[in-house]
Amino acid sequence: xxxxxxxxxxxxxxxxxxxxxxxxxxxxxxxxxxxxxxxxxxxxxxxxxxxxxxxxxxxxxxxxxxxxxxxxxxxxxxxxxxxxxxxxxxxxxxxxxxxxxxxxxxxxxxxxxxxxxxxxxxxxxxxxxxxxxxxxxxxxxxxxxxxxxxxxxxxxxxxxxxxxxxxxxxxxxxxxxxxxxxxxx
Numbered sequence: 001x002x003x004x005x006x007x008x009x010x011x012x013x014x015x016x017x018x019x020x021x022x023x024x025x026x027x028x029x030x031x032x033x034x035x036x037x038x039x040x041x042x043x044x045x046x047x048x049x050x051x052x053x054x055x056x057x058x059x060x061x062x063x064x065x066x067x068x069x070x071x072x073x074x075x076x077x078x079x080x081x082x083x084x085x086x087x088x089x090x091x092x093x094x095x096x097x098x099x100x101x102x103x104x105x106x107x108x109x110x111x112x113x114x115x116x117x118x119x120x121x122x123x124x125x126x127x128x129x130x131x132x133x134x135x136x137x138x139x140x141x142x143x144x145x146x147x148x149x150x151x152x153x154x155x156x157x158x159x160x161x162x163x164x165x166x167x168x169x170x171x172x173x174x175x176x177x178x179x180x181x182x183x184x185x
């Protein structure tokens with residue numbers, strides 16, 4: 001004999017129909033009409049699948065692609081590190097800039113992609129990669145030249161020597177507008 005399940009109000013339902021067909025536990029009967037109302041309909045399942053698809057299309061790109069804010073944060077951190085190392089070089093070498101190093105000047109001849117003494121004397125562990133342009137190359141130019149660099153440009157960084165010292169700028173990034181060159185204004 002099949003098992004018995006207690007139902008509210010003292011009703012009981014049988015599990016397993018005598019002919020082997022599944023039984024829907026609705027009001028203690030196992031008619032075919034009630035059996036067809038058990039479970040989910042195909043329409044309900046399709047609604048759930050469509051809903052999950054919409055949620056996935058919204059969330060997956062946000063989790064897999066680095067956002068402009070993340071790239072910006074990485075580059076600004078690198079710029080702070082570069083500036084700190086230039087200041088350390090100046091302190092160590094009597095206020096001289098790394099561009100005036102006698103044998104491995106920064107920015108000239110594109111040796112070591114232009115980083116020169118900052119890399120060769122281990123002020124920087126390696127040439128910093130600009131995650132926006134994909135380049136480590138250092139070129140001469142100010143903030144206007146740097147901010148106009150496209151994401152496919154050959155430079156990753158620019159420097160400009162002035163009476164105030166040595167300025168380093170992120171290629172493809174406009175610090176005044178705080179946006180990359182491919183972002184809308």
